[in-house]
Amino acid sequence: MKPFPRAEISRCALQSNLAQLRLIAPKSKIMAVVKANGYGHGLLNVAESVGILNYVQSVGKYHGGADGFGLARLEEALQLREGGVKGKLLLLEGFFRQSDLATLVTHNIDTVVHHESQLHMLETIKLDKPVTVWIKIDTGMHRIGFTLDQFEKVYQRLLHCPQVAKPIHLMTHFACADEPDNQMTQDQMNAFLQLIDGLDGDRTLANSAGTLFWPTSQADWIRPGIALYGISPVVGDRGVNHRLIPAMELVSNLIAVRDHKAGDSVGYGAFWTAKQDTRLGVVAIGYGDGYPRNAPEGTPVWINGRRVPIVGRVSMDMLTVDLGADAQDNVGDSVQLWGKALAVEEVAEHIGTIAYELVTKLTPRVVVELLD
Numbered sequence: 001m002k003p004f005p006r007a008e009i010s011r012c013a014l015q016s017n018l019a020q021l022r023l024i025a026p027k028s029k030i031m032a033v034v035k036a037n038g039y040g041h042g043l044l045n046v047a048e049s050v051g052i053l054n055y056v057q058s059v060g061k062y063h064g065g066a067d068g069f070g071l072a073r074l075e076e077a078l079q080l081r082e083g084g085v086k087g088k089l090l091l092l093e094g095f096f097r098q099s100d101l102a103t104l105v106t107h108n109i110d111t112v113v114h115h116e117s118q119l120h121m122l123e124t125i126k127l128d129k130p131v132t133v134w135i136k137i138d139t140g141m142h143r144i145g146f147t148l149d150q151f152e153k154v155y156q157r158l159l160h161c162p163q164v165a166k167p168i169h170l171m172t173h174f175a176c177a178d179e180p181d182n183q184m185t186q187d188q189m190n191a192f193l194q195l196i197d198g199l200d201g202d203r204t205l206a207n208s209a210g211t212l213f214w215p216t217s218q219a220d221w222i223r224p225g226i227a228l229y230g231i232s233p234v235v236g237d238r239g240v241n242h243r244l245i246p247a248m249e250l251v252s253n254l255i256a257v258r259d260h261k262a263g264d265s266v267g268y269g270a271f272w273t274a275k276q277d278t279r280l281g282v283v284a285i286g287y288g289d290g291y292p293r294n295a296p297e298g299t300p301v302w303i304n305g306r307r308v309p310i311v312g313r314v315s316m317d318m319l320t321v322d323l324g325a326d327a328q329d330n331v332g333d334s335v336q337l338w339g340k341a342l343a344v345e346e347v348a349e350h351i352g353t354i355a356y357e358l359v360t361k362l363t364p365r366v367v368v369e370l371l372d
C-alpha cells in the first residue's frame with residue numbers, strides 16, 4: 001500500500017503547463033517561480049520537471065524548459081544549485097545580509113534590489129565579480145520597491161557601483177492583475193514603461209495573472225508561479241480554462257466507514273448532527289497535514305467518482321464525510337482532496353481562501369511523490 005496522505009506531483013502536467021505558457025507568451029522568456037518549496041510541489045520536483053531540456057511525452061521530443069527560476073530566499077536558490085540546476089536564478093526579494101553577496105557571486109544568482117539598505121550594502125563591499133541586479137520599481141503595489149521619484153537616483157547609483165553588473169535589469173509587480181477589469185494594471189504598466197523608456201536591461205512585469213490576462217505586460221520575461229502548477233490566479237476561474245493541468249493531487253485513504261443514526265453528532269464540538277440515517281467515512285487527513293481546520297461543512301472531497309461533503313470539524317489527523325445512506329465505499333478506498341477531479345480552486349472557494357495557500361501549506365507529514 002502506498003503511504004498516505006500523499007501529494008502526487010505530475011511531471012507531465014508541469015511540462016504541459018510550461019509549454020502552454022510558452023504558447024500564451026511566445027516572445028517572453030520564462031522565469032518559473034518556485035518559491036515556498038515550489039508552491040508545495042517540491043522545489044526539486046518542479047525544477048527537474050521544467051528545467052533545461054526535458055523530454056516531453058506529449059510533444060514526443062526534447063523541449064526547452066524554463067529559462068530561469070524565481071525564488072524568495074537564498075536558501076531556496078542554494079538548494080537548486082546543490083540539486084544541479086543550471087540557468088538563471090533570481091531572488092525576488094533580494095538579499096537580506098551583506099555577507100550573502102559573496103554567496104550570490106559564487107553561485108551566480110541574480111538579486112532584486114528594492115531598498116536603500118541593499119544599495120548601501122552593495123556600495124560598501126568588495127566582490128570578486130559583479131552581481132546581476134534587477135531594480136524593483138514600485139508602480140502601485142506599495143509593498144517593496146523604489147518609488148517612481150526615487151528611481152533615477154537609484155539607477156545612477158547602481159550604474160556607478162562597481163559591484164553591480166551591467167546592464168541593470170528592470171522589474172515591477174502588479175497589485176490587481178487577477179482582476180481583469182481593474183484599470184490599475186494598465187496604469188502600473190504605463191508608469192513602468194514610461195519610466196524605463198530607452199534604458200538597457202531586461203524588463204519583467206507579469207506574474208501568472210499578468211501573463212494570462214494582460215498580454216501586453218509579458219515583456220522580456222514572464223514570472224508565472226501559480227499557473228505553472230495548473231491553477232488559475234483569478235477567483236471563480238479554473239486552470240483548465242487556460243488549458244492548464246493541475247500538477248498536484250492530494251490524496252488519502254478511507255480508514256473507517258460506519259453507519260450513523262439520525263440525530264447523532266460527529267467529531268469535536270459535536271456541532272454537526274445527521275438529519276437522517278447515513279453512512280460516514282473517515283479520511284486520514286487533517287490540519288496536521290495542512291488541510292485547513294476551518295473547512296466548513298459541505299466542502300467537497302472526491303471518492304469513487306463523486307463529490308461528498310465534509311461534515312463535522314476537521315481534526316488534526318482525520319476528517320469525516322457524509323457518504324450517504326446507500327454508500328458502497330470501503331476502508332482503503334482512495335480519496336482525492338483536490339486534483340484533476342476536484343479543482344483546488346473550488347476547494348479554496350469553499351474554505352474562503354485561495355488555492356495558493358492550500359498547496360503551499362501542506363506539512364512535512366504529507367509524502368510528496370513525483371510521478372510521470
Ligand SMILES: *Cc1c(COP(=O)(O)O)cnc(C)c1O
Nearest residue numbers: 033092173207208223224225226
Ligand atoms: C510570487 C511571485 C510571482 C509569481 O506569482 P503568481 O501569482 O504565483 O504567478 C511573480 N513575481 C513575484 C515578484 C513574486 O513574488
